[in-house]
Amino acid sequence: MDSTADPKGKRPLYQEDGLAYARAAAAAASATAADEAEAKPKPKPSSSSEEAKPEPEAEEMPPLVLVAEDGVEVRISRPAARMSHMLRLLMEDSCADGPIPAPNVHSDILDLVVQYCEKHGPYYDPEASERARNPFPPFPVELTPTVSSIKPVTYVDPDPHGLKDWDKDFISLDNSTLFEVILVKRILNLLDLSSTPQDLLDLGTTMVADMMRGKKPEEIREIFEIENDYTPEQEAELRKENAWAFED
């Protein structure tokens, strides 16, 4: 536990290779916690093929334990943990039984993220969000001309569990917390910059983007704490270039 500085104030660059780091750390943690009898040993080649479907066993297994940088443990149930790409991989590799360190994340923020995952977890279906994003999936290669695919059209309540309203309340956070949440969710997902799954990162960044729409450059600098490295003449030149964008 690092007690030399206020954990919230310390924010080094996030770790790119979070997955490898977490795996190694989790392996080390479970190796030292030798008295955890129920921990699965390192994956056996013979049983890996049977572990294709973690879902049926998920409900019976104990929650994962995430350890924030301030040492506080935050528990997340397995169905909720499936929402994180990284945690899902850890669970499939059976590295998820010991405490999983979540470096650079304060427990308050981790709590918020876990709250979100617990709320959305039971309804999370990775294939459904894929279908929503891509209503015209790639066609199979072998195709007989008589294949038909009529889908009966029924009225489906687009939001049966009231998740949208819950999300709106949830994401009304102050800037500083909002940014922390965005950063954490990104680490947990090991996001590839060209694709963005509909999830907490989306929610958070959309919120920030909406907030930015009507703002002037000086207000934007304040939000992100960016230094203005233009001279007044350069800035005036820029504004003239696209004058219409700076009106109203």
Next chain:
Amino acid sequence: MAEAAGGAPQLPDDLIIWEILMRLPVKPVLRCRAVCRSWRRCLTSDAKFLRAHHSRQPSLPLVTTQEGQEKRIDAMDHRAGERRPVARTTATATATATAEDLDVLASCDGLLVLIAYGGLYICNPATRQLAPLPLPSHVSCIAGLYPHRPSGSYRLLCCVKTDGRAVYHVHALGSGELRCVGEPPEPWASGDVVTMMPMMEFLKPHVLAGGRLYWHPLKLPVKGGGKVNNMLVFDTVAESFRHVISPVDGACIELFETNDGTLGLYDYNGDTADLWVLQDYERWVWSLKHRIKLQMMPFFLLPDTNGDMIVLSEKGENTGLRWQYLQNISGTDGSSPTRYEWNVFLNLKKLRFKQSLVRHPFFSMEGSNNDGAVDEKPLFEGLSTVTVDLDDDYEPHTEESMVPKSAAGASHP
């Protein structure tokens, strides 16, 4: 990245730019260029960012209208209930407007071909680049605007009526040349079709999908007698024509580009709308995706790239002014949560517009006006957003389940 004294973390620049700024429409992105140098570098000249930003923009249908002396082209955003301004001319401009103003003939990758001030122009409303299109007067209609993938240039396909026959030419923007690419197959090269082409382009314009231009099917005669629903296709890379038989025989067909880049077709027959998608171009195999039961009788259907549809329906004539309804019908479940009041003087075009901040070199080559000399023909002055009124009396219906009929995918060699 320095740590802020306030305790809020600093988001790394790449996250801000690629996850947050990417979601903003054009105006705020332009403002963000004035925030700091590293942002400006990326937002102005990073081609990857500009292309990705363009692909995230919503594809909105274009609307032309005239209100008093003002002629406008707007983009209709049904989610926000607004008509966003794209271009505008007024009578106070020193150049004279003509009766054909203001109209859009083609739209592709954020570029528009417009008729304004009696002439043809190519423009990008987001970057405000504008250039006249010096096409000769014997060009009878613009049949398509498309990117030519192998060379990276943007090209116009034009139809020139020569001795009653349709002869097509290609103009690469900025090249100053009009190059002949030949005639289409016989049913499309002569006769009434040739005279009708400009009107057809106006009502049901070309669709660009998967590198090919498709035109709306027409009932044309075939050898051996009779007529079939015939579709003309132009391959933009091979620069050749082909004609094929439409998978459905109906009279009300809407073609569109799906967000996968393939061709989609909505077949509307009174109370249902069937969505077909082209699966294999070479073998001409189509697949029926779904059937939506409609709760109203639309007289106008405009498909979206994701399979949704915008429809216009009549409101009824007991109001003094003729009004209509506009609503969006979801392609996945047939639902339509909101409905708007739509004025009959608003012309919904079957062309869609997606803003792009990518700058193109051909604007200066066509002989443009970027140094301000074109102020005599302003297109982007005084633009303002207009709210579209919601229909407060609308109650969305609950759709009943459709029993699937057995229907095979059509295959026409």
